[in-house]
Amino acid sequence: MASFEKLLDGIYRLKVPFESLYTSVFLIETKEEAILFDFATTVFDAENIIIPALRELGKSPNFLVASHTHGDHIGGLERLHKEFPKASVLMYDEAYAKEHKEIEILTLQNGQYIIPGIKAINIPGHSNSCCVLLDERTNTILTGDAVQLFGIDRFGLGISDINKYISSIDILRKLGAENLVASHEFAPLGALSYGKKATEDYLDCALDCLKKAQVFVLDRIKKGYNKEEILREYNNQGLPTISLRHINMLSLSEN
Ligand SMILES: [Fe+2]
16 A cells, blocks of 8 residues: 655655656645645545545645646545545636536635645746645745656656746745655656755756757757657657647747
């Protein structure tokens, strides 16, 4: 049975299989409260992995907080809400909240404290409604998918808005966090950075990866390659793969 592993004081991670990878469910606990941050992909995940792992720890979350509403983060929400009906459900995605009236969903304000010491920050770029949690006790940011590096597997460069993404990385840099915890093993640095320097490097790497991808695409466009050729060459590097959508996005970006 999958169990929560302790990452830092008050921060636990449960790895839940997702395609050939894993997606993370986090438990953030204080003396009085427990926040569940993300809910994996399916009802099966909630029922057979998350709920048993919470039982094993003897925890009932008071808050269910979504990092964003992509399938591998939100899929188990309904089942978890049934299991923990008194827990408040919080997210930034107003559209999702309007479409899912069966659950009472509260929309987060940017900078809102969920409980003392645990702050929610809206960090767009991957999706517009990404929520990063800052745990002020250990000065740790839980970034979900907001910081992509080169992405994961077939989900390379999971960026929907390059300009917002760049501004968001700057916001995260200015927090001066000690540690960073992401939801997946993003290439090339993975899911965790411990220590201020490693965390600065992780965030620098996010911009560096984007810059490398931009240069890769723009250079080849200058040389007269067509987009299919660029895509093929990019996807032959052994990095997480991208699609024509990314090539179009990068070809329109400023170098
Ligand atoms: Fe994800």
